Amino acid sequence: MPAAIEVNAMNVVKMKNITKRFGSLVANDNIDFDLRKGEIHALLGENGAGKTTLMRILYGLYRADEGEICVNDNLVNISSPKDAIREGIGMVTQHFTLVPPLSVAENIVLGATDGFLLNPKKIRRLVTEASEKYGIAIKPEALVRNLSVGERQRVEILKALYRKAKVLIMDEPTAVLVPQEVETLFNSLNQLVSQELSVVFISHKLNEVMAICGRITVLRGGKLTGTVEHKDTSEKELAKMMVGRETFGVTRQQDKEPGEPILTIANLSFTDEQGLERLKDVSLEVRCGEVLSVAGVSGNGQSELVKILTGLKKPTSGRVVLNGRDITGSPPAVITAAGMGRTPEDRHAGVIGDLSVAENLALENLDEYKKRGMLDRKLVREHAAKLIEEYQIKATPEDHVRTLSGGNMQKVVMARALSRKPCCVLAAQPTRGLDVGATEYVRSKLLEQSDRGAGVLVVSEDLNEVMELSDRIAVMYEGRIMGIIPALEASEEKLGLMMAGVLEKDETKIL
Ligand SMILES: Nc1ncnc2c1ncn2[C@@H]1O[C@H](COP(=O)(O)OP(=O)(O)OP(=O)(O)O)[C@@H](O)[C@H]1O
Ligand SMILES: [Mg+2]
Numbered sequence: 001m002p003a004a005i006e007v008n009a010m011n012v013v014k015m016k017n018i019t020k021r022f023g024s025l026v027a028n029d030n031i032d033f034d035l036r037k038g039e040i041h042a043l044l045g046e047n048g049a050g051k052t053t054l055m056r057i058l059y060g061l062y063r064a065d066e067g068e069i070c071v072n073d074n075l076v077n078i079s080s081p082k083d084a085i086r087e088g089i090g091m092v093t094q095h096f097t098l099v100p101p102l103s104v105a106e107n108i109v110l111g112a113t114d115g116f117l118l119n120p121k122k123i124r125r126l127v128t129e130a131s132e133k134y135g136i137a138i139k140p141e142a143l144v145r146n147l148s149v150g151e152r153q154r155v156e157i158l159k160a161l162y163r164k165a166k167v168l169i170m171d172e173p174t175a176v177l178v179p180q181e182v183e184t185l186f187n188s189l190n191q192l193v194s195q196e197l198s199v200v201f202i203s204h205k206l207n208e209v210m211a212i213c214g215r216i217t218v219l220r221g222g223k224l225t226g227t228v229e230h231k232d233t234s235e236k237e238l239a240k241m242m243v244g245r246e247t248f249g250v251t252r253q254q255d256k257e258p259g260e261p262i263l264t265i266a267n268l269s270f271t272d273e274q275g276l277e278r279l280k281d282v283s284l285e286v287r288c289g290e291v292l293s294v295a296g297v298s299g300n301g302q303s304e305l306v307k308i309l310t311g312l313k314k315p316t317s318g319r320v321v322l323n324g325r326d327i328t329g330s331p332p333a334v335i336t337a338a339g340m341g342r343t344p345e346d347r348h349a350g351v352i353g354d355l356s357v358a359e360n361l362a363l364e365n366l367d368e369y370k371k372r373g374m375l376d377r378k379l380v381r382e383h384a385a386k387l388i389e390e391y392q393i394k395a396t397p398e399d400h401v402r403t404l405s406g407g408n409m410q411k412v413v414m415a416r417a418l419s420r421k422p423c424c425v426l427a428a429q430p431t432r433g434l435d436v437g438a439t440e441y442v443r444s445k446l447l448e449q450s451d452r453g454a455g456v457l458v459v460s461e462d463l464n465e466v467m468e469l470s471d472r473i474a475v476m477y478e479g480r481i482m483g484i485i486p487a488l489e490a491s492e493e494k495l496g497l498m499m500a501g502v503l504e505k506d507e508t509k510i511l
Pocket of ligand 2: 051171
């Protein structure tokens with residue numbers, strides 16, 4: 001063992017002086033990070049701070065340019081996930097690596113055991129044993145393609161544990177989960193650490209971090225800001241450590257007079273390919289200068305509503321009128337041209353990764369950048385440089401969008417949609433996966449849109465967001481609008497009951 005490494009029996013992992021460069025960008029700048037046995041250790045930081053990069057190095061997906069990694073006090077060489085797994089390190093990412101047509105049990109065992117073990121009964125027994133040992137409920141015979149996101153995540157965790165992982169890296173595991181699933185995940189993680197496993201937990205949600213993490217390491221701009229103990233810190237202080245300044249949140253002007261309706265959704269119904277009625281007679285009106293939010297637990301029809309409003313699906317019945325134009329069932333390009341600014345639920349769907357930031361920013365209105373039928377590259381670049389500055393996107397016009405961090409990708413999508421001054425903005429999960437600063441920024445941009453007179457429709461599962469931004473809140477449950485209430489009358493309790501289908505609008509008066 002080299003003398004440079006301190007012996008500390010409690011550390012399962014010790015990363016020392018890690019530096020990783022991408023071209024001239026230093027994504028990790030001389031970072032120290034250690035993980036103790038049996039702890040849940042949060043890794044926090046703004047979008048692009050270097051969290052994923054650091055963990056990808058630990059999992060062998062990237063090679064560090066400098067620095068060393070010790071596992072159980074032994075200097076190790078991790079140059080592929082296979083090496084990482086051999087050292088007992090597992091990673092659960094948001095982009096799952098499961099094989100959809102295979103069963104849960106097959107997915108877990110696949111690639112981890114010798115061929116002779118691949119007898120269905122034995123596989124099922126091994127997997128059931130593992131599931132019981134770690135307290136992670138799964139259905140071994142279910143096909144992965146029929147599972148919810150939360151269930152798939154549990155399969156991924158079990159898959160890592162089955163490979164004898166002692167360290168579990170979770171990169172924003174809760175970003176894709178509904179509140180109930182988050183609770184289940186936290187229960188599982190607590191049980192795992194009680195069995196001396198260690199977890200690295202990446203999240204932008206400070207309340208989650210404060211709920212389950214023992215220690216918290218904060219990165220900023222690729223550098224280590226510091227590691228603190230849960231008992232010595234607070235959400236406010238963590239936000240400050242991440243952003244380097246106080247955060248304020250955004251506030252909405254309270255006494256606005258809303259204008260004329262700009263978007264009218266009338267009696268919209270939608271039945272999907274399986275014959276399930278996803279939307280039932282949904283009617284909403286968004287007025288100029290107001291923010292109307294649609295709240296609800298995911299899977300209650302919000303996605304379908306967004307897809308219909310952006311032209312990705314056609315309703316079974318009902319009408320959508322934007323700025324006096326019937327856009328029911330129109331394709332995305334027509335809806336955009338009619339004045340809808342869209343930020344889709346999945347930001348990866350809103351950009352083309354292999355194109356540059358500048359090209360992506362010009363995508364929706366290429367005609368504006370054409371001179372005698374040819375794309376004017378200089379104009380595209382200038383336009384991009386302006387938006388990059390205005391929206392504080394950490395990238396150059398030439399960077400490929402796929403190399404951007406999640407938050408910066410979201411800013412590209414927002415910048416493109418909002419810079420055209422749409423008459424109506426549809427923002428679906430606008431701050432999912434964004435850091436505190438970027439969230440504040442995106443919300444203030446949405447309020448700016450309503451201040452200049454646009455109608456803003458926000459679809460979000462984040463109740464704080466909904467209450468902070470909206471003038472009115474509509475709650476969806478099982479494809480229906482449970483009720484619409486002024487934000488000033490909303491409380492988390494009231495919205496929660498409506499989201500659970502317990503309260504209808506008129507009954508809210510009793511609270
Ligand atoms: N493969 C790559 N090629 C070029 N640059 C990259 C690559 N991967 C990451 N980067 C850059 O490294 C920096 C750190 O990115 P990273 O994904 O680690 O951030 P993060 O802290 O995980 O952010 P987020 O919270 O948005 O997920 C960013 O500026 C990003 O653009
Ligand atoms: Mg990341």
